[in-house]
Amino acid sequence: MALAASCVPETFAPTLFGGLVLSLEASVVDLSTVANSASTQPSASSEDVSFCNVTVTYTHPGQNDSIIVETWLPVDNWNERFLAVGGGGWNAGRTAGTSAAMAAAIADGYATVTTDAGLGSYSDPSPWVNPSPGNVNMQYLQNFATSSLNDEAIIGKSLVRSFYGSDPAYSYWSGCSTGGRQGLTIAQRYPDIYDGIVSGAPVIYWTRMGMANTWPQQFMNMHGYYPYGCELEAIAAAAVEVCDGLDGVVDGLISDPDACLDSFNPQELVGTTISNCSQTGGEITISESAAKVASAFWDGPRTVKGDRVWYGPSIGAGLTLLAATNCSTGVCVATENLGWPLFRYFVAKDASWVSNNLSHEAWADMGHSAFQQWQSIMDFDDPDISRLQRAGGKLLTYHGLADPMIPAKGTEHYYELVAREFPDVHDFYRHFPVPGLGHCSGGAGGPPLGLLTQIRAWVEEGTAPDHAKMNFTHPDGTTQTRILCPYPQKAFYNGRCGNAAKLDCWSCVNRNAPARTSSSTSRNQWSF
Numbered sequence: 365m366a367l368a369a370s371c372v373p374e375t376f377a378p379t380l381f382g383g384l385v386l387s388l389e390a391s392v393v394d395l396s397t398v399a400n401s402a403s404t405q406p407s408a409s410s411e412d413v414s415f416c417n418v419t420v421t422y423t424h425p426g427q428n429d430s431i432i433v434e435t436w437l438p439v440d441n442w443n444e445r446f447l448a449v450g451g452g453g454w455n456a457g458r459t460a461g462t463s464a465a466m467a468a469a470i471a472d473g474y475a476t477v478t479t480d481a482g483l484g485s486y487s488d489p490s491p492w493v494n495p496s497p498g499n500v501n502m503q504y505l506q507n508f509a510t511s512s513l514n515d516e517a518i519i520g521k522s523l524v525r526s527f528y529g530s531d532p533a534y535s536y537w538s539g540c541s542t543g544g545r546q547g548l549t550i551a552q553r554y555p556d557i558y559d560g561i562v563s564g565a566p567v568i569y570w571t572r573m574g575m576a577n578t579w580p581q582q583f584m585n586m587h588g589y590y591p592y593g594c595e596l597e598a599i600a601a602a603a604v605e606v607c608d609g610l611d612g613v614v615d616g617l618i619s620d621p622d623a624c625l626d627s628f629n630p631q632e633l634v635g636t637t638i639s640n641c642s643q644t645g646g647e648i649t650i651s652e653s654a655a656k657v658a659s660a661f662w663d664g665p666r667t668v669k670g671d672r673v674w675y676g677p678s679i680g681a682g683l684t685l686l687a688a689t690n691c692s693t694g695v696c697v698a699t700e701n702l703g704w705p706l707f708r709y710f711v712a713k714d715a716s717w718v719s720n721n722l723s724h725e726a727w728a729d730m731g732h733s734a735f736q737q738w739q740s741i742m743d744f745d746d747p748d749i750s751r752l753q754r755a756g757g758k759l760l761t762y763h764g765l766a767d768p769m770i771p772a773k774g775t776e777h778y779y780e781l782v783a784r785e786f787p788d789v790h791d792f793y794r795h796f797p798v799p800g801l802g803h804c805s806g807g808a809g810g811p812p813l814g815l816l817t818q819i820r821a822w823v824e825e826g827t828a829p830d831h832a833k834m835n836f837t838h839p840d841g842t843t844q845t846r847i848l849c850p851y852p853q854k855a856f857y858n859g860r861c862g863n864a865a866k867l868d869c870w871s872c873v874n875r876n877a878p879a880r881t882s883s884s885t886s887r888n889q890w891s892f
């Protein structure tokens with residue numbers, strides 16, 4: 365209880381080079397009042413504990429920003445560790461999602477921190493990104509991209525020291541999507557602020573990924589193909605059906621999308637009947653244009669010459685998020701989607717810009733311009749993580765192979781680039797592709813269970829994760845647990861063991877890195 369009495373502003377005096385603290389609030393909060401969620405990392409426990417909520421507002425003088433760092437310090441159960449939780453989408457953190465993850469961290473005894481990077485919690489950047497048409501708020505973007513991450517570590521650790529009288533024994537980062545990107549930003553730019561980093565579905569190739577996100581709509585507009593959602597759903601489901609068993613086990617999951625590319629051709633489904641299309645309420649057949657949209661989606665964006673700009677989501681990933689059409693009038697049209705903000709706010713720099721009917725060339729030119737202007741600020745693809753290695757840091761990434769938004773191949777691509785520079789990459793960085801998992805959650809597969817526990821064991825005891833685990837719902841309705849293997853290993857089912865539902869019938873085996881990946885990692889083969 366002595367600690368609860370210290371939960372007052374006078375206990376804390378964080379300082380930050382280049383930063384000026386504007387205000388600091390501190391008060392005890394009972395965890396039971398915070399919305400909790402078991403779907404986040406780390407897993408939540410139901411313990412009822414309280415924490416000191418310290419909220420620091422600071423500015424970078426001269427930059428006209430105001431950034432909030434919120435740190436929660438366990439009053440009774442501190443495990444002597446510090447855990448920063450990443451954001452999602454256009455949010456650096458301090459959202460409902462980060463609150464749920466922080467609540468789980470508090471239940472496990474971590475001191476935990478999040479930052480809003482001064483951007484609030486808007487779902488798109490329009491409130492801050494273009495202070496006037498034609499201009500981008502570079503300081504705010506820099507806060508989002510990089511500087512807020514170092515700041516929150518410095519501020520959060522200072523609060524820990526003031527409250528408990530000692531530094532955290534170990535510090536960790538955990539996040540998915542933008543949070544995963546932030547983790548790799550830290551690995552590349554601030555390699556000694558955390559001992560262990562867990563990054564899911566990282567948005568590290570921000571400009572190329574933006575182009576991949578616009579590609580399905582761009583392709584539909586270029587060709588005038590606007591399929592019904594039910595056609596695209598039927599094609600994605602057929603891909604799972606055809607490719608599910610390629611690993612020897614029928615379980616509703618595609619575990620090897622590369623092999624699937626050779627086995628499944630959407631064209632073969634043209635003319636297949638869909639008995640009850642949800643958009644028409646009746647029977648329709650799969651059209652040639654739907655098959656072409658699906659192929660273009662999984663293939664990824666290409667220039668006019670046919671050069672690859674980036675990967676598409678892996679085959680089997682759902683199509684209807686990015687290739688969405690609106691058929692409510694009986695005639696299907698394209699819809700606005702996630703990728704266009706890159707073009708609107710960062711290339712046109714005008715909130716009123718709309719994507720209607722760009723030619724292929726105009727689209728590629730705008731993408732190229734995005735790459736030229738923002739790659740150095742928003743793409744985090746530097747494979748030189750030697751400083752992380754020297755600092756003894758450990759890095760785990762994971763990516764859902766059914767991610768319909770951020771191409772899972774991009775994270776393999778990054779791992780391959782790092783592996784090329786570091787033959788001993790496995791000693792400090794491992795990557796886990798996750799069959800069936802959508803974007804951070806959702807899909808037929810489940811998120812990895814307990815990667816934070818595993819990175820703790822790696823950092824603190826030197827026990828590297830030779831596999832991870834996930835739970836998923838088998839098509840027969842049972843919950844099964846499956847191993848996940850560090851890339852480029854893959855999970856192998858020992859058929860003689862007799863039961864694929866049994867975890868110990870599975871092991872991780874070596875495979876040659878797929879030719880598709882190893883030959884494509886040379887930058888020169890990419891357009892731009």
Ligand SMILES: *[C@@H]1O[C@H](CO)[C@@H](O)[C@H](O)[C@H]1NC(C)=O
Pocket residue numbers: 389393398417418419434
């Ligand atoms: C922590 O304090 C800040 C500032 O008063 C407040 O906005 C925030 O909601 C608090 N968090 C919780 C979980 O109570």
Ligand SMILES: *[C@@H]1O[C@H](CO)[C@@H](O)[C@H](O)[C@H]1NC(C)=O
Pocket residue numbers: 428
């Ligand atoms: C600082 O930001 C506020 C809005 O947050 C704006 O009204 C003001 O004009 C800005 N000042 C400068 C000097 O840019």
Ligand SMILES: *[C@@H]1O[C@H](CO)[C@@H](O)[C@H](O)[C@H]1NC(C)=O
Pocket residue numbers: 690691692693699
């Ligand atoms: C679909 O189009 C209709 C008619 O133009 C429109 O009213 C509706 O808002 C659109 N729905 C979506 C999700 O865009």
Ligand SMILES: *[C@@H]1O[C@H](CO)[C@@H](O)[C@H](O)[C@H]1NC(C)=O
Pocket residue numbers: 585588720721
């Ligand atoms: C896009 O252009 C095509 C022809 O190039 C035209 O048929 C179509 O109506 C246009 N769509 C929009 C939304 O302007």
Ligand SMILES: *[C@@H]1O[C@H](CO)[C@@H](O)[C@H](O)[C@H]1NC(C)=O
Pocket residue numbers: 407813835843844845
């Ligand atoms: C995962 O599934 C197993 C059964 O296979 C179950 O015992 C375990 O509690 C599940 N774990 C989580 C976190 O859901």
